[in-house]
Amino acid sequence: MSLAPRLDLRQSQSLVMTPQLQQAIKLLTLSNLEIEAFIGDALEANPLLEMGEIPARADAGERDEDGSGDTSETPREEREADALIAEGAAESDAPTDLSAAEMEIDRDTGDGSWGAAEGFGGEDDGFAIDSHGGTALSLSEYLHAQVGAAGRDDQEIFIARALIERLDEAGYLTETLREVADALGVTLAEAECGLALLQSLDPAGVGARDLAECLAIQAREADRYDPCMARLIDNLELVARGDVARLQKLCEVDAEEFAEMLAELRGYDPRPGLTFGEQGGSPVVPDILIAPAHDGGWRIALNEATLPRLVVNRPYLVELRDGCRDRSSRAWLKDRLEDARWLIRALDQRQKTILAVASEIVTQQEGFFRHGVSHLRPLTLRQIAEKIEMHESTVSRVTSNKFLHCPRGTFDLKYFFTSGVGGGEDGEGASAAAVKARIKALTDAEDAKAILSDDKLVTLLKAEGFDIARRTVAKYREAMGIGSSVERRRAKKIAAIG
Known part of the structure; x- marks a missing residue:
């Protein structure tokens, strides 16, 4: 056996993901709003790309069956661009070998099957991004604005502003007044004056150090803080x-009188700062729209209001073609046009995949869309993947960060994938979400004198076809924040007094 070095040639096969394939996979995971940001970066990087307009509904029916449309009214620049794309020059000189028929896809980032669908409105309808209000003031900004107009001395205002920065999201002061005074280098009496200024601001109850103080501040604001309320x-x-x-x-x-006091206390806000957190949150914008069809089925479309369209800038393409005199310039133009083609096709494939997954979800969970959460079936990603003949990982990517809007509200696509519990007559069991919804309905409807125990809930659920164990009922009840039978009895007793 020779130990001398030598060179060998070997052939091997390996599966390699190209950068374009990796990018296409990433596009599936992004929501429509994230796609908009991605397209903005692509527009800056590729001069051949530009934003296209959503075609009017009347134009949708003017195309021929092959999608080519009537070219008699096409501008001269577009006809030249189509000819340029379709020309069969040598590979080193031609920008691309894409045909004019294929290039029709580039006109509107798709073949129009998910355009302004009937019943979803056109460009001015739907869930437009600019239809939502701007970002509301945060709690800190709201309080700082009030302190500036309070008209107190500078020392109090300084301390109050420092206290505002120490509030948690619920509006409570998380540090002791002694710690704040030491940190600011002021006396405890001065810190108390600053706290009094903070607690006089709106919303009432902000700046409290515990729940009792928060409620007491709101009672004083309502002029109801008498010795009995105290x-x-x-x-x-x-x-x-x-x-x-x-x-x-x-x-x-x-x-x-005690019932009136209890009703007054119940009307106070124990977390006054959270109101600003809720107003400042961004609204959920759905990616998919579902609406009933006239034939009893469902119309499914992507939300065009949040889905930008990409097209190739044909006049600019012709202008650049005329200016490319050397081989390197033509190669650069070819690469840019191929990149544009790939991105438009990738977005086109993304739309088709999302619609395929959404359509199958609607088919599998039609009971939910017609009757509500009690008819939600157990569903897995594999079931959807087998139906649409795609890989399970593809379905997982499609359902990430996507929201669906239907007559029942807006839901995360992951919401429709639930595990099964118990065993029904069909052998597939019941959806965990359906069981939770039924438990909540039963506990909400119970009478204060007849609180349902977990054993009683099991009996009632089994009578309705949900064959689950007592420990499962207790687990679901606790997960939904529903108290035990003893806790619910006390709560309903107090509620009955008010």
Whole structure:
């Protein structure tokens, strides 16, 4: 056996993902709003690309069956561009070998099958991005604006602004006043004056250090903080336990007045700062629109309002072609045009794939769209992948970061994939979401004098065809934040008083 070095030639096969394939896979995962940002970057990188307009509905029916359309009215620049794309020159000189018929796809980033579908509106309808209001003020900005107009001395304003920066998202002061005073280098009395200024701002209850103080501030703002209300707020643990008799005795009021106090207390906001967090959140913009069809089926379309269209800038392409005199310039133009073609085709394939997955989801979960969550079936990614003859990973990417809007509301596509529990007559069991919805409905409808135990819930669910164990009921109940039978009995007892 020779130990000398030598050179060998070997052939081997390997599966390599090209950068374009990797990019196409990434496009499947992006939502329509993320696609818009991606297209913005592509427009900056490729001068041959430009934004296209959504065609009017009247134009949709003017195309021939082969998609080529009537070229008699096509501008001269476009006819020259189509001829340029279709010309059969040598590979080193021609920008591309794409035919004019294929180039029709580039006109509107697709073949029009998911355009302005009937019933979804056109360019001015739907879920346009600019139809939503601008970003609302945050809690911190709202409070700082009020402090500036308070007219107090500079020291109080300085301390109040420092306290605002120490509030949590619910509006509570998370540090002790002594710690704040030491950090700012002021006395405790000065810190208390700054806190008093903060607590006088809107919304009422902001700047409190605990729940009792938050409710007390709101009671003072409503001019209801009398000694009876003060004793009620000081004994919130008894309110949580539902000890009505002891609370009424401590407050020294009759049953009617105690019910009014309890109703007043229930109307206060225990987390005043969260109102600004909710207003400042971005609304969910759906990627897919579902609407009932006249024939009893469903119309499915992509949300055109959030889906930009790409086209090839034909006049500019002709102009660049005329200016390319050397081989390197023609090669550059060829690469740019091929990149544009690939991106338009990738977006076209993305749309087809999303619609295929969404259509199959609607088919599998038609009971949900017609009757509600109680008819939601167990569904897996593999079931959808087998039906549309795609890989399971492709379906997973398509359903990521996508939202579907239907007459019942807006839902994440992942919402329709639920596990099965129990065993039904059909052998597939029931959807976990359907079981949770039924548990919530039963507990919401129960009477204060007849609270349902977990065993009773199991019995009722089995009578409706949900064969599940008691521990499963308890797990689902706790996951939804529904208390035990004892906790619900106390809550309903207090609610009955108010």
